[in-house]
Amino acid sequence: MAPSTHRAPASDADPAAADSAPAATAPRPGRRAALRHPLVRHGLWAVAALAAVAALTAATGPVTDLRVANVGLHLLAVAGLQFLVGTSGQVSLGHGAFMFVGSYAMALLVVNVPAMPLAAGMAAACAAGCLAGLVVGAATARLHGPYLAGATLMLAVGLPAIALRFPDLLGGANGLAFATIGAPPFLAGAVDDTQWRAIVVWTVALIGLVVLATASAGRLGRHLRALRDDAAAASLSGVPVGRARVTAFVISAGAGSLAGACQAYVLGTATPSTYGLSLSLVLLAALVLGGLGSLWGAFWAALAIVYVEVAGTELAHALDLSTDVRNNLPVVFFGAVLITVVLAWPRGVHGALSALGRHRSTPLKTGDSR
Amino acid sequence: MRTDPIRAARPLAAASLALALLAAGCTGAGQTGEGAAADLDVSTGVTDDTVTIGAHMPLTGPAAPGYSQISVGAQAVYDFVNANGGVHGRSIEYLAEDDAYDPTRTVEVTRELVHNDEIFAMVGGLGTPTHSKVVDFLNTEGVPDLFPSSGALMWNDPEKYPLTYGYQVDYTKESKILGEHISEEFADADVGYLMQNDDVGVDSQRGLDMYLQDQAVAVEHYESGAEDVSAQIANLEQEGAEVVVCACIPNYVALALLESARIGYEPQFVTSSIGGDTVTLRGLLSSFAEQAGSGGDPDDFLDGLMTLGYLPPVEMDDGDPWVEFFRGVYDEYGEDAPMSNTTVYGMVQAVLFVQALEAAGEDPTRASLIEALESQEGSGPGLVPFASTEDDRGGFSGGFITRYEAGEGLEMVRDPAVTDNAEGDVEDVEVDRPLPEDIGPLSQG
Structure with a gap:
């Protein structure tokens, strides 16, 4: 029996493999029993999304491929954060620190154990992130609201300094630089290295999203939503408060560190300055911009992280401004977009889009209002 | 409550399965191998004009x-x-x-x-x-x-x-030349290092230590991005460093100069080539002093500063x-x-x-x-x-050392020298420089 106080609407995590807009209009599941299972359903979405990414990268050049890969890994990072913030209601300002863990785990493996297969490296980086998430989650499970935010903030500020403390192992402020394997030989000519890396990143990201969506649609997701809405009521109904919170933290950290590992793999670098406080804040701000409570929100957030910054930088260079203004314009631009979107649509881009499409389908949404 | 273990394990099982499939098809992530060398017989980026x-x-x-x-x-x-x-x-x-x-x-x-x-x-x-x-x-x-x-x-x-x-x-070559000069000109002085905490500091210290191992009394580091260096300067003063060698970018040279002036500490400052441009330093010193609301002529702080250079310095009006x-x-x-x-x-x-x-x-x-x-x-x-x-x-492959005199400009205190970044000696050198008009594209005009 499932002692849940809330109904878990299947649609809550429905557009799991958020990738291409047309996918949203595909028929809803439910024709056949096998398709009803969340894992199968999400898996099919993921396969479709991966095919779309492969087609997209085949049509574009290496620079766009790099951006596509960037969107993929940020999607995974934000989706992990969305699972923590949107589903379990724990606000973390330190998500970038888990990307740091994954990135350095991957970097160290590539540098020191070059023979290790990529997938094993990803798995190890994910495991390292989960472990870090377990430690942090266990330490912060009793904290709420601003106290939790403060504790995780400390993580974002402090953790990257580890690289400076151990310069011989972690390369200090310069970080680590390395070359990673490109497209396999039998694809030579058909797929270039950057394209291959984009596809690998999206494969990893989509596997991560399937896990997140499935976990969110299942018992754990119900527990977490119950906790988020009213911890006392959830506890009275038999939800294991502490364990559910820590599990959410572990899963979220795993997604974050996988994203970091993908970044290390794509860029061939791990540098402490990349994973500073601003990254953690950008991830959270972008999630709010994209829309809390849905994996589609994470997709819009990832797009915003990659492309709003590009647009802001280009704007700064197009206008002939002084250095001080140019330095800050991309950030101000992002902030202006964020404020505008949230003022106009409090539930973010995803909220706006689902309001637009409401006449077509109005699934029961319990997750979006908080 | 009970958690259905099979159900709970499913997402994880699926993920591991997918990763295992991926692993089966991959060689080592760091094994990039020796691909064919890129073709250099191309003129990418060159058009008729x-x-x-x-x-x-x-x-x-x-x-x-x-x-x-x-x-x-x-x-x-x-x-x-x-x-x-x-x-x-x-x-x-x-x-x-x-x-x-x-x-x-x-x-x-x-x-x-x-x-x-x-x-x-x-x-x-x-x-x-x-x-x-x-x-x-x-x-x-x-x-x-x-x-x-x-x-x-x-x-x-x-x-x-x-x-x-x-x-x-490179940082080691230049600090060898600085180290040798200090060991000769300030043979009895206690020396302190102020180093940026990355390869700049590590490579510079290696060169300095070849000559100043016995004179060094303190090694202080700052993180690039730090807001001030007051703790480091205080330590250098406490250890009695009479010469301070700074392998720092201009920002931190300026901070170090200001902070020592503030606490009345007056060592001989020596900087490596990256931090010794007095034009840049003067700008930084003015803007820091402005922020702090204090006045003062930047030249007073720069007086006596010794720097390694290898390009013709703009301050030298010769x-x-x-x-x-x-x-x-x-x-x-x-x-x-x-x-x-x-x-x-x-x-x-x-x-x-x-x-x-x-x-x-x-x-x-x-x-x-x-x-x-x-x-x-x-x-x-x-x-x-x-x-x-x-x-x-x-x-x-080397450099010369200058000393800045307030109001006077630069004076060369060590003529150009070359060295290597290993055990080799520092040797004087003279170069036969081309003039601007000797270089075709610069002379048409």
């Missing part, structure tokens, strides 16, 4: 205040060359892309330069943390990687990076033909900011590239550019020999 080159530069962000002048200087020289007929009739298009000193951005803009803009060569990519992330990529893609703006030792590694040619005197040439170019094609040694740094890079491009012939290819560079001898506008041979790509 243009040659496109690029660089990643911190035009915004923390490193911008000092270093954005480098691309301004280089651009001024290219503008001058283009206005006077170009190189073999081709004008040089110089794309300085902003990476904000962020390695992630460096990777992106470098790929844009190589894939979208199709540059012929990268000239002067700036920064160790940044450029070290693209040096592999440039070498794999067969893009000549000339004169990275950094003193790291890794650019001089022909085996690993066959297309990379260094520029700046009618150096290159400084005069650069001044003329900068007045016409530069910007409002005063011309500093940092500007000259970029201008010399541009001159060296123009020289090599001209020598590469009427129809340059990447291979002929490399060949021209390797057969080039001499120093360009610098005051020490420039190494760009097949086996030694160290760039400027």
Whole structure:
């Protein structure tokens, strides 16, 4: 029996493999029993999304491929954060620190154990992130609201300094630089290295999203939503408060560190300055911009992280401004977009889009209002 | 409550299965193997009337205040060359892309330069943390990687990076020259080090320790990005350091000078080449003093500062033909900011590239550019020999030491010398410099 106080609407995590807009209009599941299972359903979405990414990268050049890969890994990072913030209601300002863990785990493996297969490296980086998430989650499970935010903030500020403390192992402020394997030989000519890396990143990201969506649609997701809405009521109904919170933290950290590992793999670098406080804040701000409570929100957030910054930088260079203004314009631009979107649509881009499409389908949404 | 273990395990099982499938098809993630060497017999980026080159530069962000002048200087020289007929009739298009000193951005803009803009060569990519992330990529893609703006030792590694040619005197060489001079001129003094906590500090300290091991009484580090160095200065004072050697970027030299003046500590300050440009320092000192609301003439803080240099210094009013040439170019094609040694740094890079491009012939290819560079001898506008041979790509191979006198300008206290970055001695050197009019593209006008 499932002692849940809330109904878990299947649609809550429905557009799991958020990738291409047309996918949203595909028929809803439910024709056949096998398709009803969340894992199968999400898996099919993921396969479709991966095919779309492969087609997209085949049509574009290496620079766009790099951006596509960037969107993929940020999607995974934000989706992990969305699972923590949107589903379990724990606000973390330190998500970038888990990307740091994954990135350095991957970097160290590539540098020191070059023979290790990529997938094993990803798995190890994910495991390292989960472990870090377990430690942090266990330490912060009793904290709420601003106290939790403060504790995780400390993580974002402090953790990257580890690289400076151990310069011989972690390369200090310069970080680590390395070359990673490109497209396999039998694809030579058909797929270039950057394209291959984009596809690998999206494969990893989509596997991560399937896990997140499935976990969110299942018992754990119900527990977490119950906790988020009213911890006392959830506890009275038999939800294991502490364990559910820590599990959410572990899963979220795993997604974050996988994203970091993908970044290390794509860029061939791990540098402490990349994973500073601003990254953690950008991830959270972008999630709010994209829309809390849905994996589609994470997709819009990832797009915003990659492309709003590009647009802001280009704007700064197009206008002939002084250095001080140019330095800050991309950030101000992002902030202006964020404020505008949230003022106009409090539930973010995803909220706006689902309001637009409401006449077509109005699934029961319990997750979006908080 | 009970959790259904099978159900709970499913997502994890699916994930592990997928990862296992992936693992089965992959060789080691770090095994990049020796791919076929890129074809250098190409003239990517060269058209009938243009040659496109690029660089990643911190035009915004923390490193911008000092270093954005480098691309301004280089651009001024290219503008001058283009206005006077170009190189073999081709004008040089110089794309300085902003990476904000962020390695992630460096990777992106470098790929844009190589894939979208199709540059012929990268000239002067700036920064160790940044450029070290693209040096592999440039070498794999067969893009000549000339004169990275950094003193790291890794650019001089022909085996690993066959297309990379260094520029700046490396941190170990310059600190050996400084170390030797201090051990001779301040033989009885206690010496303290103030080091940036990265490869700048590590490589510099190695050179200094070869001569100053016995005199060193304190080694202090600061993190790049830190707001002040008061604790470090206080420690240096407490340990009684009479000479302070600073392997720091200008920002921290200025902070160190201000802080010691504030607590009344007056050691002999010696800086490596990256931190000793008095024009830049004067600007920083004025703006820091303004922020603190205190007055004072920046010159008072700079008085007595000793610095290593390898390019003709702009503060030295001895009618150096290159400084005069650069001044003329900068007045016409530069910007409002005063011309500093940092500007000259970029201008010399541009001159060296123009020289090599001209020598590469009427129809340059990447291979002929490399060949021209390797057969080039001499120093360009610098005051020490420039190494760009097949086996030694160290760039400027030594330096001279100057001392700044408030109101007087610079005085040379140690003549140009060369050394290596290992056990070799420091030896005096004289170079036979070309004049600006000796270099074809600079003389038409």
